[in-house]
Amino acid sequence: MTKKAKTRTLSAYQAKRNFQKTPEPSGSGRPKRAPSSIKPGKGFFCVQKHLASHLHYDFRLEHDGVLLSWAVPKGPSLNPRDKRLAMRVEDHPLDYGDFEGVIPEGYGAGIVMLWDRGSWSPETTDVSRALADGELKFSLAATKLKGSWVLVRTGNSGEESKGGEPRTWLLIKHKDDCAGPIDVTTAAPLSVKSFGDFADILAADKPDLWQSNKPAKGGVAGEMLTNIIEQAAKLKAGKRPVRKLKKR
Numbered sequence: 001m002t003k004k005a006k007t008r009t010l011s012a013y014q015a016k017r018n019f020q021k022t023p024e025p026s027g028s029g030r031p032k033r034a035p036s037s038i039k040p041g042k043g044f045f046c047v048q049k050h051l052a053s054h055l056h057y058d059f060r061l062e063h064d065g066v067l068l069s070w071a072v073p074k075g076p077s078l079n080p081r082d083k084r085l086a087m088r089v090e091d092h093p094l095d096y097g098d099f100e101g102v103i104p105e106g107y108g109a110g111i112v113m114l115w116d117r118g119s120w121s122p123e124t125t126d127v128s129r130a131l132a133d134g135e136l137k138f139s140l141a142a143t144k145l146k147g148s149w150v151l152v153r154t155g156n157s158g159e160e161s162k163g164g165e166p167r168t169w170l171l172i173k174h175k176d177d178c179a180g181p182i183d184v185t186t187a188a189p190l191s192v193k194s195f196g197d198f199a200d201i202l203a204a205d206k207p208d209l210w211q212s213n214k215p216a217k218g219g220v221a222g223e224m225l226t227n228i229i230e231q232a233a234k235l236k237a238g239k240r241p242v243r244k245l246k247k248r
């Protein structure tokens, strides 16, 4: 039996969360297969739209039994001119790739929507090397995001991860047939799992959860959350037709 030179662990992921209080997968035990059926030679890919203290898009690529993760505040752009800030965050368990729901309290408290999913293929033979070098080229075959992309680490940030490497990367679309001036986060805002919006996801859980002590208090995220809580309560009370939440 050969052992991988570098084993990725989920200890940072697990240390931040109390699994008695969050519905997120614990990642304990053996790494589970990524949830979607992925063709051999390709990895699982997903983006989770996450309204927590701030709205962001969590961009995840399967590698070495975990989901490599970057938090992208503005979300991905199909326009090659846009360089979207992407903060490298802790590796997530593979079964996180199917997660959508409400995190009632604690780390990341808020609403998680499975915004896109599919597969990815590296445009390099050695992904670990590309990560270490700070430039990973890859192509995506998902519902919303397709074609060729690159994640480039920037050396300018003072903020560093525990490994000592700068956490700041840029997510950029390469010029190809899948690039264009469409604002994909606005044009395609809904879940690829339940086909709902944030209010639908909250309504399916506990819409009155954050009547007091909201996870996002002020600013844009706080205002969004206030509206979502109101909408979810109306949905639950039957004052607006509930968008059918389908399981895939």
Ligand code: MN
Pocket (backbone or CB within 6 Å): 050, 052, 056, 058, 071, 108
């Ligand atoms: Mn997040």
